[in-house]
Amino acid sequence: MQAFQNIDLASFLDTLLSLSTAFFLGGAIGLERQYRQRTAGLRTNVLVAVGAAIFVDIAYRLAGADGATRVISYVVSGIGFLGAGVIMREDGNVRGLNTAATIWCSAAVGACAGSDLIIEAVLGTAFVLAANTLLRPIVNRINRQPLDTEAVEVTNTVHVISPKSWQRQAMQLLEAELEKSRYPTRDLDAHAFGDDAVEIEAVLTVTGVDGEELDALVARLAASPYVTQAFWSPSTTE
Template identity: 65%
Template sequence: MHFLHTFDFQSFLDTFGSYLSAFIFGALIGAERQFRQRTAGLRTNALVALGASAFVDLAQRIDGSASSVRVIAYVVSGVGFLGAGVIMKDGPNVRGLNTAATLWCSAAIGACAGSDMIAEAGLLTFFILTANTVLRLAVKWINNHLPPAPSAHNEQDE
């Protein structure tokens, strides 16, 4: 078995730490989304962060930092495609943009964790949770203080 000759316990522990932190941080983001009953919730955000972490960690272990940078670029692109699947047009309204952005950020958390930047992944988690909770209150306040939108009839008169 080739595995027995190539197994390195230190590298394994490093990978475990990357995966565990990506999973926990992604799950925290996902729990907030699940609480708000969004389409991409607990499992989806945890899996996006974990998957990004796994790809980046694997590239880094196989071929070093240069390869992990290329993989990060592909993760960004791939998760952008995944996020596009949650964006829906409903008449004049577009829904799911925040969910898509949150998935993209969960992938960034995973990429940080996979690159052994666990403190940075934690900091990013804090900012994402802040954006999805505190800024939600700011958006409501702003929307409640906006002047009413002009009607189509008024626009035609001008």
């Protein structure tokens, strides 16, 4: 019978508003992540926001503002475990930090919605989307600035394998593709690869690279008749 006594139309409508806000705002954040094909996309960000809103809303109804405050602190620490699951380290490159931070922000938006701070939830969503979209060109521009390679923690190298007879054409193609993608190089070296092939290596002098963009670049190189194989690899100076 306690379940029937807990039914209250006003509280139900309040919870519905909180969860709907978390759903749509988490969806707005997740849609941008899904468009960029990140590990945590639309559904993950919606679930994180709605889950945070549910926990905070329950605590607010059962224990008031003090209970909601305690649950929010648990959400902040607990969401770190979920964020850690999308962070990967591959050959010196750490990937997924931005996705993990976005999940953390989705939880914050959901906590605002669960606390009936609707305007704050909308404002938070706007800032998260701005960070993931408006700041991207600035970050890319900074990362494309050449630095002293010895001072950079991770050095990325593009490798192209070509028949000796097509070495000049393959090198020109590699230079053209890197220039088109605005990736300056420190060294462009060629050495023998077997009896009748050469390996051309281009060391990039940038502070960071877009892995998906480099994957597309080497795919274009590999499709050329002058190239038998193309790939890229990161290495650390440590």
